[in-house]
Amino acid sequence: MKRVSRATWDSLLVPRRCICGNPIALGDLLPSAFSSSVPPSTSTIRALTPPSQKSKNTRLFHTSTPLSVIPKAQPTQSAKLAALHGRLELPNKYPLTTLGRALIDPTAEPQHHLNNDSLSTVGNVLLGYYASEYLMVTYPRLPYAILKSAMEGYVGDKALAAVGTEWGVEAAFAPGTTVDPGLLQFNRLAPGMPWLPQTRMGGLGLNPPMRRRKMMPTFEHNPSLEKQLASEPEAMKRARAAAARGPGSMQDAVPLEAAMANFVRATVGGVYLHAGGLLATKGFVSAHILSRKLDVDKLFQFEQPTRELSRLCVREGFHQPIARLEKETGRYSRHPVFIVGVYSGEEKLGEGQGGSLPEAKIKAAISALKGWYLYSPVTGVDLPSKTDGEPEAPFSPSFIDVGDVVS
Amino acid sequence: MRHSRPLQNSVHTTATSRLHAKRPTTRHIDDFAPPPLWTVPVMVIKGLQAVSKAQNGVGAFILQCKRLEFNFCDHGGSSRGMKAFLRTRLATFAKENPQVEIVVAPRPHKHPIIRGVYINGREKVVCVRNLELLQVLQKAELLRDASGVKLKKINKPVQSLNESVRGIWSPYHAKGEDVYKV
Secondary structure, eight states, X not given: OOOOOHHHHHGGGSOOOOSSSOTTHHHHHSGGGGXXXXXXXXXXXXXXXXXXXXXXXXXXXXXXXXXXXXXXXXXXXXXXXXXXXXXXXXXXXXXXXXXXXXXXXXXXXXXXXXXXXHHHHHHHHHHHHHHHHHHHHHOTTOOHHHHHHHHHHHHSHHHHHHHHHHTTOOBOSSOOTTSOTTSBBOOBOOTTXXXXXXXXXXXXXXXXXXXXXXXXXXXXXXXXXXXHXXXXXXXXXXXXXXXHHSOGGGTTOBOHHHHHHHHHHHHHHHHHHHXXXXXXXXXXXXXXXXXXXXXGGGSEEOSOHHHHHHHHHHHHTOOOEEEEEEEEEOTTSSSOEEEEEEEETTEEEEXXXXXXXXXXXXXXXXXHHHHHHTOOOOSSOOOGGGGTTXXXXXXXXXXXXXXXXXX | OTXXXXXXXXXXOOTTSHHHHHOTTOEEEEEXXXXXXXXXXXXXXXXXXXXXXXXXXXXXXXXSEEEEEEEEOSSOGGGHHHHHHHHXXXXXXXXXXXXXXXXXXXXXXXXXXXXXXXXXXXXXXXXXXXXXXXXXXXXXXXXXXXXXXXXXXXXXXXXXXXXXXXXXXXXXXXXXXXXXXX
């Protein structure tokens, strides 16, 4: 399997000025590449290059360590990468090298400090935090299953892959040394191969070595791992056996969707690390992710809405719901229409329209339940992240419901 | 059959209750009597999968033009304005538009063109033969500002993913003069 050239990415870690890169705009971005994305393994290089040397540096291709190979394409020379940086309106503090690193999937480059694994882990946590607090505060009575679906709709693989595509990111055909650093590099899952990530299948996922790269402890003689392996679903066991028999490409390959989603997560992680911490990340996530349109009321699938409404009224101490026919037309025709309202005492809870009386009644119950679950406080409620930067900020907490009706 | 008797039987009037005395036209269909607890199966709400949709400009705005390619011919006279543009204005143009990747490439023995590549995967090409410098700049700006979608006539004043706030007019809920006999 082709890898990203080691020389390319090691050379990112030393400052340099290039002949053909834009010396004004891109030069400003370079020094901050020193700040925090440098892994421990290169601390020696960093120590050899005092910061003052950067400003005095007039030589072209100055490096403190001699490199035998001058890589063909530097991230700072890539017009694609600079354009992506500009398109996302990232601040100059956000180095191009970090954005370039966010485009390297672990399947293209297994080394930790050269791929986006750690960045995407940070980004994933932040995305989950902001999306969940937004949903919980906006819809405090949302049932857990719907909350999970809505989270998936905002920060799931499909949604984030769509975000990445709409940012104008293109994928390289295959990872390699000659690929433009502005392209997403990952090892493609071969056609017909099953994609069984950990989250979908439960258990460990198909690929414990992948987990090893995620800075997990080693798995040899690990009783908890053996326990997890034993408790895996049958489909996963079969898939694991097939993967062991089949070509090795399956072990380290992902579909485009997953790689693109990881890139978006890594970009968010980079914003947190370089562009101003939690405050900047919150702004970035709300601008790019939470500003998208998701109809939460379309995510519900009820099994027995009339019964559930009845249980809800018992729980909340309301009068028992009663369905009343409010209007009808064409009862004996081919297309009758019934309008049914659900009442609890004097209060009208919901209304439904249908071609038959049961249909209208069920729709009315669904409308009443959605009216309950989709309650949203109009004003005066703050997101918990308001106090992230300033603990003393005035904060009015959200109403918290007892939960969905389960009986 | 729609007019079968059982359906009609399920609707029975309850004129006795005080509540319904107020609304003589409404009738009970069925009551929601809670079933005994030991017969109730677990009522689970399932979440359906959906993906959020982009609303470009709500929140962040992403310029839809991602690449502009400038092609010129070294010898042809029709590239004169284009070459002047590349020499004198392109650097400024690129600096003003950091969102756009700019590619300059020769296209010998052909008229000069500008090609815009858009996020939706489409391309838009403009031939700039014999155009002067500022005219070339105008064309470049036109391609930069384009969204990349096929040109089409837009008749509706508003396009939105959001539902109408007022709802859809319904003859069953109309009041006063709007009531139609349905």
